[in-house]
Amino acid sequence: MDTRDRVRTVFDDTLQLGGRTAAWEETTPLLGSLAELDSLTIFTVIAALEKEFAIAFDDGDINAEVLATLGSLTAFIDEKQAT
């Protein structure tokens, strides 16, 4: 599985989306487009992403630009893993 698929799985599992993420593409917006993703559940998702990719986000790492679309989040995680 590539990063994008793993990100999709993390979202689907943590937010219990019942497979809806299967249709997500690079340009699918994350910010605002999902009722299940709110200012509380975002922290559960971030923690699950850290675990899945064995990375640690710094305070301030994650912001609205990173969370704009599935593509922007995937690119950010790839970059984070490379460093």
Add this chain to the structure above:
Amino acid sequence: MIILVHDLIASAAERWGERVALRYQNQELTYRALADAVAASASGYRALGLARGDRVAVYTEKRLETVIALFGATHAGGVMVPVNPVLKANQVAHIVRDSTARILVTTSERVASLSAVLDTCPSLTHVICIGEAPIDHSARFSWVGWSSLLEQVPCEGHRTIDSDIAALLYTSGSTGRPKGVIIPHRVLCAGAASVATYLELTAKERVLAVLPLSFDYGLNQLTATWYAGGCVVLMNHLLVKDIISMVEKEKITGLAAVPALWIQLAQLSWPPACRAHLRYITNSGGHMPNETLARLRAALPTTTPYLMYGLTESFRSTYLPPADLDTRPDSIGKAIPNAEVLVVRPDGTPCAPHEPGELVHRGTLVALGYWNDPEKTKERFRPLPGQRPELPLAELCVWSGDTVTMDEDGYLYYVGRTDEMIKTSGYRVSPTEIEEVLYATKLVGEVAVFGVPHPELGQAIAVVATPALGTDLSPETLLTVCRQRFPRYMVPAHLEVVHGPLPVNANGKFDRRLLAEERKHVCITS
């Protein structure tokens, strides 16, 4: 004179056609472009057969299309039903069914979560999809693409007057399913003019809309700003710090939020650059703790805070003039222009100064009741107490369900939701009062106080708190503080320190009901 809410846009387009009315991400609309888009969507609704007074539900995050879809509905002679984007499929279906909406506007991303419930909404004839519409001929309604909605032959809206319904605003009470508050055009127009006047809004305003447009206070940000010819910047946020970045980036002049959000915003650092443009902030939807207000004033010394109070049922009720902030920081102020606020006992007689009583609102901002719910309407919309006997028709007022006090000078103070007051060992305790003291210790980040069942006391006081940012906190420390500062009956029986943020409900308030439900057994030992 502006008598219909969408005329705010048309009238602004005549005066300030080339000014920017609305921004979202990198897109923007001038007043002229917004007025044209609203008229085009109205023609689209008419082409789909929208009759006078038909409801159009709009379930999307904040974006340009949301605003066009909402105001297009009233322009066509219909009723807008903004649905809070954080609601889940079955709650959305409840609102669509309860309002018997004919049209639903949503996005292709959201359609996926709605597919299971849309067929349970018999009133729907059309679902309009922003983005790609699904190809599905089995549905009992028709799918329409957003772009094709805007391409219909121009068509006038149905004739409408200012007492016709403009909006149903669904609000969740402390019990039961959300109820639709019926808002006529005159309330939205009067609310826009009143708020624009006391906030002294001008055409230079750049207002950041972070609250949902399904709140009266959120919707009013649009209408009041347009009344003055300013620009509204729409934002959907997940992380609170992004709001501060946006204030800086967009050179925002005005920001409105609710207490739970201000409590988080006050713990973050505000770049000094914000001081140059952030002219005012407003709070509504509950009491802002004094400690939070003090932090915000220290971080934003040139920004004017406006403390406001309002219920959806009476749109906006009071505000504290900024000049009174230093002498009365815990007051919700006095009635806004052209509204009157009374504080009464259960029998309707006026309370003495400082005596707690129910806040009753009268005037032109009173809504028309709850949609299709005469019983609940009768509880909240009741005759004016003490009306002259010569007047044969009863004037209906909103009995708020909020307990407040009034001082000798007529300033009001919020005590609490009447149904959230904790009844413990024969006392009535205000959760707000305990929260206020805990915030003042600066030990906590967020705190919620509520009652839980207790075998001897009736209810016991429970506290859930998060530590102040970057600190540790033990329940024992907090309990010691409570013992020092409260009489025995106000000391919590249950005190928990958790790592935040605390859960909030769809209204953006700390979800005391959920917190209480999860802890209903903590004081009951078998």
